[in-house]
Amino acid sequence: MEAAHKIRIDVETAYLREESDPQDLRYVFSYTITIRNEGGSPATLLSRYWKITDANGGVKEVRGKGVVGEQPRLEPGQGFRYSSGAVLETPVGTMQGSYQMIDGAGRRFDAPIPLFRLAMPGILQ
Numbered sequence: 001m002e003a004a005h006k007i008r009i010d011v012e013t014a015y016l017r018e019e020s021d022p023q024d025l026r027y028v029f030s031y032t033i034t035i036r037n038e039g040g041s042p043a044t045l046l047s048r049y050w051k052i053t054d055a056n057g058g059v060k061e062v063r064g065k066g067v068v069g070e071q072p073r074l075e076p077g078q079g080f081r082y083s084s085g086a087v088l089e090t091p092v093g094t095m096q097g098s099y100q101m102i103d104g105a106g107r108r109f110d111a112p113i114p115l116f117r118l119a120m121p122g123i124l125q
Contacts (some may be wrong), residue, residue, distance in 0.1 A: 003041065005039050005079055005101070005103060005109045006037070007043060007074075008038050008109065009050040009090070009099075011113075013029055013117070015028075015121055016028040016029060017094070020120075025090070026094045027088045028085060029085060029086050030083055031083065031118070032081065032082070032083040033067075033084075033113075034076075035099070036077075037074035037075065037078055038077075041076065041103045041104045042074045042075050042104040043074050043102070043103050043104075044072070045066060045070075045073075045080070046065070046066070046099075046100045046101060046108075047063065047064060047098065048099055048100070049061070050063075050096075050113075051095070051096050052088070052095050054088045054090040054092075054093040055092045055093060056090055058089065062097075067082050067084070067099075071125070075090060077079075077103065083093065088118060091120035092117070092118065092119045092120065092123055095116055096115040096116070097113045098110040098111060098113055099111045
């Protein structure tokens with residue numbers, strides 16, 4: 001990723017107890033992502049790729065256009081924040097992936113989303 005493509009991604013997660021049903025192996029999590037363009041060129045988010053892994057090693061891959069129905073264009077210094085969710089069959093799991101983006105000159109590049117953990121409170125010490 002060249003200097004013009006400096007995309008920072010920060011993630012916050014939460015366990016949604018009221019939507020989860022552990023007896024039915026349903027653990028619901030929300031995540032809020034902030035995408036910030038710290039590079040020198042505008043960047044537009046075209047699509048996303050997620051790899052979601054549960055504690056049993058089960059993997060789901062998700063691909064789609066944009067995020068939450070949008071394809072935000074970020075000028076240098078601008079950020080975009082959105083929230084979404086994931087449902088796992090285990091109380092712990094991980095997510096990672098990438099955003100496929102295009103810069104102001106029409107060059108496509110990937111912005112990696114670092115691995116982050118989804119965990120029911122108290123499950124990990």
